[in-house]
Amino acid sequence: MKKILVLFVAFLISACAAVKPWEREKLADPIMEPQSQFAKQKLDDKFFSSREGSMGGTGGIGGGCGCAK
Amino acid sequence: MCGTKFLRIIFIILLVICIQLSPVFSQDNDKISYTTYYFNDSGNNSVITTSFSLAKMIISGTAILLDIELDKVSLPPIDGSTGATRPARRKDKTFEKNRGQVILGFEQTITSTTSLAVNAYRSQEIDYLSNAAVVTLSQEMFQRNTTITLRAQYNDDKVGELLETGSLHNESKTTITGAAAISQILSASTVFDLSYDYMLLKGFLNDPYRKVQVFDANNAFQLLSENHPDKRLRQAVSAKISQYVDPVKASLIGSYRYYFDDWDVKSHTAEFRFNKYVFDDFILGFNYRYYTQTGAEFFQDRYALMANPLEQFRTADYKLNPFNSNTFGFNFRFLFRKFAENNPGWEFLSKSSFEIMYLRYTNDLDFSANIIQGSLNFAI
Numbered sequence: 001m002k003k004i005l006v007l008f009v010a011f012l013i014s015a016c017a018a019v020k021p022w023e024r025e026k027l028a029d030p031i032m033e034p035q036s037q038f039a040k041q042k043l044d045d046k047f048f049s050s051r052e053g054s055m056g057g058t059g060g061i062g063g064g065c066g067c068a069k
Numbered sequence: 070m071c072g073t074k075f076l077r078i079i080f081i082i083l084l085v086i087c088i089q090l091s092p093v094f095s096q097d098n099d100k101i102s103y104t105t106y107y108f109n110d111s112g113n114n115s116v117i118t119t120s121f122s123l124a125k126m127i128i129s130g131t132a133i134l135l136d137i138e139l140d141k142v143s144l145p146p147i148d149g150s151t152g153a154t155r156p157a158r159r160k161d162k163t164f165e166k167n168r169g170q171v172i173l174g175f176e177q178t179i180t181s182t183t184s185l186a187v188n189a190y191r192s193q194e195i196d197y198l199s200n201a202a203v204v205t206l207s208q209e210m211f212q213r214n215t216t217i218t219l220r221a222q223y224n225d226d227k228v229g230e231l232l233e234t235g236s237l238h239n240e241s242k243t244t245i246t247g248a249a250a251i252s253q254i255l256s257a258s259t260v261f262d263l264s265y266d267y268m269l270l271k272g273f274l275n276d277p278y279r280k281v282q283v284f285d286a287n288n289a290f291q292l293l294s295e296n297h298p299d300k301r302l303r304q305a306v307s308a309k310i311s312q313y314v315d316p317v318k319a320s321l322i323g324s325y326r327y328y329f330d331d332w333d334v335k336s337h338t339a340e341f342r343f344n345k346y347v348f349d350d351f352i353l354g355f356n357y358r359y360y361t362q363t364g365a366e367f368f369q370d371r372y373a374l375m376a377n378p379l380e381q382f383r384t385a386d387y388k389l390n391p392f393n394s395n396t397f398g399f400n401f402r403f404l405f406r407k408f409a410e411n412n413p414g415w416e417f418l419s420k421s422s423f424e425i426m427y428l429r430y431t432n433d434l435d436f437s438a439n440i441i442q443g444s445l446n447f448a449i
Binding site: 018019020021023024026027029030031032033042043046047048051052053054055056057065 | 104106108118120138168170192194197199211212213214248254256257258260264266268303304305306307311313315318319320322326328334336338342344345346352360362365388389390394402404422428430432436438440442
């Protein structure tokens with residue numbers, strides 16, 4: 001499983017043509033949610049992790065609070 | 070209590086200072102955001118959260134991050150539910166408490182493609198204290214088309230129980246977290262993210278307030294304290310793809326997470342988000358999230374009394390039940406781009422936005438919740 005994952009990531013990286021900085025306008029567009037990311041991480045960390053049995057995958061810092069017991 | 074009042078005052082002062090000074094001291098990628106959300110659920114629990122975040126370059130190559138969050142939590146009187154997670158003291162009254170959280174960090178650019186961030190985290194409420202240290206290393210590669218991020222975090226928590234006498238009894242819990250993520254630009258309109266999280270928790274992993282009904286051979290029951298194992302290894306793998314759909318000026322964002330731990334809880338989370346420009350500066354978004362999990366190996370609907378109750382793992386935590394959930398939501402985002410262009414003196418708002426979001430959460434354990442969140446973001 002781990003070997004498949006490493007090979008997949010290597011394939012992904014090697015198969016991509018480099019996108020120049022001036023070609024990344026769409027990726028930085030607010031519609032791609034670059035700015036909302038932090039607020040969404042907070043919500044995921046605070047609400048879902050305190051109401052469900054799973055954690056992680058959000059990239060957020062923290063997790064230590066009475067809500068997550 | 071004094072700690073959260075102090076944080077509120079600092080919060081307001083910082084917000085006012087930063088908004089006043091932002092046009093003067095702004096640098097590229099400096100960000101200020103103010104977020105508030107309100108949550109209430111079918112158990113009559115409610116939380117009002119207010120947070121303030123500041124990311125600012127202080128000298129060339131060094132940025133400071135400050136994040137302050139304040140919660141006001143309200144928990145209803147206990148009506149006999151053993152799963153209630155609040156003090157039994159004054160159980161016929163609503164229990165209210167405040168929580169204050171601070172994250173202070175520095176990010177240092179080491180090379181043009183490498184940065185290192187160090188953060189300190191503290192969360193304090195009347196019956197829970199958490200301190201954490203976080204180190205994050207980011208490396209850009211392949212003409213900045215690939216970003217690899219490694220994060221290590223150590224949490225030292227005090228899990229408190231407010232007793233009937235009003236005194237506080239504390240137990241300890243530690244968490245070691247390691248995370249690795251890769252973000253890959255696939256094309257001018259597509260980004261792929263992959264991440265892996267590892268968490269090792271040790272110590273007191275129970276909720277001191279929760280009681281479990283344990284039945285004897287005569288069907289009479291006792292209320293015993295929850296008893297979880299003192300170690301838990303949690304792991305999650307997640308993937309996300311973000312696609313800009315040019316012809317209709319919209320985006321599709323799909324993500325999936327697989328979670329598993331050594332208590333035998335496994336879960337799948339799938340989320341789908343759709344955002345579209347309705348007008349030039351107005352974005353309407355919809356999202357749907359599906360979640361399903363198995364139960365912990367020691368979870369039971371009904372516990373039988375064992376010869377030695379101390380040896381029995383038992384839980385009243387509904388989060389260790391098997392269940393499914395659905396979350397539906399929509400959001401509005403207003404960008405200040407045109408306003409900044411058309412109003413001299415307000416150019417600093419050109420990358421700023423206001424967002425409001427509503428989520429409706431339901432699961433098949435008869436639990437539901439409403440979440441309303443508003444954010445004001447200044448990217449200057």
